[in-house]
Amino acid sequence: MDIAIHEFDRDTAVAPLGAGRHRGLVSPGYSIGPYPNGGYLLAIAVRALAAEVAPPDPLAVSAHYVSPSVNGEPFDVEVDVVRAGRSHATAQARCSQDGAERMRVLATFGDLGRLEGPTVELGSPPDLPPLEACLGGPRRDGGRQNAPMPNGLVAAIRDRWDARLDPRTVPWLAGGEPSGRGEVAGYGRFADGREPDTLAMVLIADAFPPAVFDLAPSAWVPTLEFTVHIRARPAAGWLRCRFTTRHLRSGYLEEDGEVWDSSGVLVCQSRQLARVNRPRPL
């Protein structure tokens, strides 16, 4: 019997402090360079939010980031329930470290096991090469796989989130020029074998390299706003993910994400507004 707790569940665990307050701890395991991944931080908030409402699944989660979080420090989530419905519930989270607000979150929950209504699917999962032909892979040498990225940053998150990238979408990863198509696609799963679920979607939708790397060299892509729609409970197995940036304007960009499960169902859509910071001499 497998009683081990998975990394993601341990690293997003929150302790209830009463009156809607919860405390987590920012693991350094989800960082890009010195900064924790924004989707990971949002996952801590979603865990706290889910503890305060009845419906089990986040349907829409919106986060506005206001200051960079610090690794290894507590992460305080103060939940305010806006609407405590049984079919839908909406709540807000104020997330802070040592009193400094890091992000403000709104989330609407529902029950993806009890939906009824028409289905029309005009999209399709990304057409990916076989897993073996993708870049990335299991931890090597019994240790870390993460060599610095072309921008010089080490992505610790690569040890927790196993992204296998379609090499056609990441020419810059092998030292080539951006293709100009603004797309990054690949397979993804948790490195320790944890299966995906709706709570993990906010991390998963932010856990691939930025699609803007395929348009313009950037050292760092801080997120201003990030919204995730969770549309279905994912089947077990590899997810197929596609991220695109089509409008980079005066340094601001959107990144749109799609996450498809192993049964071919769109389980999540995401969009973020981010900025590119210029590459610095490394």
Place this chain on the structure above:
Amino acid sequence: MDIAIHEFDRDTAVAPLGAGRHRGLVSPGYSIGPYPNGGYLLAIAVRALAAEVAPPDPLAVSAHYVSPSVNGEPFDVEVDVVRAGRSHATAQARCSQDGAERMRVLATFGDLGRLEGPTVELGSPPDLPPLEACLGGPRRDGGRQNAPMPNGLVAAIRDRWDARLDPRTVPWLAGGEPSGRGEVAGYGRFADGREPDTLAMVLIADAFPPAVFDLAPSAWVPTLEFTVHIRARPAAGWLRCRFTTRHLRSGYLEEDGEVWDSSGVLVCQSRQLARVNRPRPL
């Protein structure tokens, strides 16, 4: 000299009550059936938010709707400034009527007149037929243009927001079947000649008929979550707008919007998560 106040500015005006509190009034002029348009309500909130922060332009606005608003009643907006920066500011609005919360909003503001950074545009405005070939148009008979839509609802908003629809995208409007492409496109401007600005984008991105009408018959499409990214200050003149729904799943759908200005610049992107309610016998 034109000193008349435009309808949109009058209908979104808020009176400051101190301590971040503002009061507006829900005009019945932006309704679809009995309910005020969600983008219009959000515009009232954005007016109040803008009054409390320094940067002039909303960059990202996220709204979670929790109960239907009532026409003709006061609309109270309580603003909480999360980050009061000069280049970026983030604030939250709690919107209520007679104490009942209607929606919770997060917004990040910036200055779209002072951006610098790279631009790469992979998209393009919708390819629309000439204005004269589009459906909709100026008020007729000196009065209202809005006959009931195929779902039986009267859209009062059509008298304030002049949408000229590409007939190829709205076959259902003339009694035909949905095309199954999930797209609605057209020109848009305020009916009274007010030029577009960044504050109006949250209305504009919700002021066209739902794209899901081109996929499945629906009586009503209530929004759960709506996020708008404003990317540039719009030039004067007709806007070109495109709305798409590609994933209708168990009655839940996303609607993605793009608003392009008369100079060919993408000024706004939007996405909402909504539900379709089944048509009722009329």
